[in-house]
Amino acid sequence: MKIVYNGEMDPRLIKSVLGETIPALAAEDPDVIYLDADLMNCIGTAKWAAAHPDRAINCGIAEANMVGVACGLAAAGFKPFVHTFGPFASRRCYDQAFLSGGYAGNDITIIGTDPGVTATLNGGTHMPFEDVALYRALPGSTVIDVTDPAMLVSILRQCKDRPGVKYIRVGRKQYARVYEDGSELPIGRAATLREGGDVVIFAAGIMVHEAMQAALRLEGEGVSAAVVDLYSVKPLDADAVEHWARRTGAVVVAENHNRIGGLYSAVSEVLTERCPTRALPVAVNDEFGEVGPQGYLQQRFGLTSEQIVDRVKAVIALRG
Amino acid sequence: MEQAEKKKLEAFAVRIRMAAIDAIHSIGAGHVGGALSIADVLAVLYGREMSVRPDEPGWADRDKLVCSKGHAGPAVYGTLALKGYFPYEELHTLNRPGTHLPSHCDRNKTPGVDMTTGSLGQGTSLAAGMALGDRLKGRPSRTFLIVGDGETNEGQVWEALSFAAAKKLGNLVVLLDWNKRQLDGYTDDIFPMGDYAAKFEAFGFDTAKVNGNDVGEVAAALERTRAGGDRPYAIVLDTVKGFGIDEVAKTPMNHSIPISDEQFEKWTAQLRAELAELEG
Numbered sequence: 140m141k142i143v144y145n146g147e148m149d150p151r152l153i154k155s156v157l158g159e160t161i162p163a164l165a166a167e168d169p170d171v172i173y174l175d176a177d178l179m180n181c182i183g184t185a186k187w188a189a190a191h192p193d194r195a196i197n198c199g200i201a202e203a204n205m206v207g208v209a210c211g212l213a214a215a216g217f218k219p220f221v222h223t224f225g226p227f228a229s230r231r232c233y234d235q236a237f238l239s240g241g242y243a244g245n246d247i248t249i250i251g252t253d254p255g256v257t258a259t260l261n262g263g264t265h266m267p268f269e270d271v272a273l274y275r276a277l278p279g280s281t282v283i284d285v286t287d288p289a290m291l292v293s294i295l296r297q298c299k300d301r302p303g304v305k306y307i308r309v310g311r312k313q314y315a316r317v318y319e320d321g322s323e324l325p326i327g328r329a330a331t332l333r334e335g336g337d338v339v340i341f342a343a344g345i346m347v348h349e350a351m352q353a354a355l356r357l358e359g360e361g362v363s364a365a366v367v368d369l370y371s372v373k374p375l376d377a378d379a380v381e382h383w384a385r386r387t388g389a390v391v392v393a394e395n396h397n398r399i400g401g402l403y404s405a406v407s408e409v410l411t412e413r414c415p416t417r418a419l420p421v422a423v424n425d426e427f428g429e430v431g432p433q434g435y436l437q438q439r440f441g442l443t444s445e446q447i448v449d450r451v452k453a454v455i456a457l458r459g
Numbered sequence: 460m461e462q463a464e465k466k467k468l469e470a471f472a473v474r475i476r477m478a479a480i481d482a483i484h485s486i487g488a489g490h491v492g493g494a495l496s497i498a499d500v501l502a503v504l505y506g507r508e509m510s511v512r513p514d515e516p517g518w519a520d521r522d523k524l525v526c527s528k529g530h531a532g533p534a535v536y537g538t539l540a541l542k543g544y545f546p547y548e549e550l551h552t553l554n555r556p557g558t559h560l561p562s563h564c565d566r567n568k569t570p571g572v573d574m575t576t577g578s579l580g581q582g583t584s585l586a587a588g589m590a591l592g593d594r595l596k597g598r599p600s601r602t603f604l605i606v607g608d609g610e611t612n613e614g615q616v617w618e619a620l621s622f623a624a625a626k627k628l629g630n631l632v633v634l635l636d637w638n639k640r641q642l643d644g645y646t647d648d649i650f651p652m653g654d655y656a657a658k659f660e661a662f663g664f665d666t667a668k669v670n671g672n673d674v675g676e677v678a679a680a681l682e683r684t685r686a687g688g689d690r691p692y693a694i695v696l697d698t699v700k701g702f703g704i705d706e707v708a709k710t711p712m713n714h715s716i717p718i719s720d721e722q723f724e725k726w727t728a729q730l731r732a733e734l735a736e737l738e739g
Contacts (some may be wrong), residue, residue, distance in 0.1 A: 172595075204583075204587075211592060214592065215589050234581070235581060243574065322461050438601035
């Protein structure tokens, strides 16, 4: 893993990386099969799917059935990758993922695109701030909030042969480039992007970029902030959480999700058990989503580097 | 079908009923009505139609059963025990701590159970996925799916049926247990679903309707499905919830009921007498 963050956006749309990686995995492994709920054109897989009808199954707009079918395919020996937008990949098919998937022992990977504010102009109906909470509560599950294209490729490869229900939340547009292409980002581990002694900012997904920007600004103000990418929300790298909490004594958690049930909750669970430490969230404050461009929505829900800076100062004051 | 074979299947169905109530009686109460209504189709499936290997439950090329009305587990377990998948005595562990036989079917616990079910509707999509998977793997396997009539209240059933027809799953056979009753009473009072056969036909299924408590009719209908093709099959089984034990059939609310020691002795004696007649 090599960190190449310089604040610039990766020139690729991350959906095209998703749309290229699924066919690549299918080419490598005859057991890989891809299912979609009428959203192939949203991640650029439609053309490949048309040429490979035995490897790509369009299930129509019926997500509960799609997840059940994927579980049946898993029972028949396949390694299914299922895609639809985040809210439909979580709320709409949760009982199916839970019972037909997890409980029944059928291993599937579910990709929910447009998590949180990245749903932008599709608005509140399409804006999941609770998907991580739902999937965290599924026993044996894996939950990943993707940081950049290089990570997406690494995670998809690992999920292919990983047991249980795997949930990957990832946007479709441009992400800040954080990792060099070809980097391995092991599930269950954290990536330390920046060392620091005054405070640690744990972040995931689009909030990693905001955390890095906040850390740069704080550095100018004489505050040394560590930034740790907790992309693997479950299993969480509890050792990394404990290490940085002990080292700094002040924690901020930044996530594109409701503060209830997501990364802030996951980090808080570790802190409470291992090393009680003040921790403040930069997260959605128990609200529904709404429509708008991503910049507006990040302001609206407080998912900005400015908000992280503010919370860092607040948590340092609390620590005393 | 030869008369001898028919009698053999009828006897198997009686034995399944005996085993199911034996299991349920051992824990005191359970889903009696819906277990009894599918005993005949289970007898035909495991006694005649399905290609399975009880000594190799995971054989990839086997035919598969998804009992989507998972609460009929005791009937499935009775069938599997009689086929030799596990010792008959294990039926007496039903629902007890650590058992391999939970009230609802669980593929990870019971040898011979091909899919986990219990949340109604979900078995339909699973069965469609299994049938599609077997076809894509080039296996000769067929998937048989038992669905309850009350279960079809669930919208997922109709998503799955649409999918099966769209993907031309001729290796999928849906067996609807039309026993006319669900937990709270008669389906026509609670949530009338109309003409099932017409619905299956409209959904693109090759459809038949038979007396589901007549092994001869069920066997003939299943035999037709061997042709495969590019349409999935549906067989509406006209059944009686509680069939085979009059006292149960005549109990209006027989979805989940207790079985007293006295009832168990009486019903078992009745079934044993039937068996003696059939096996002469």
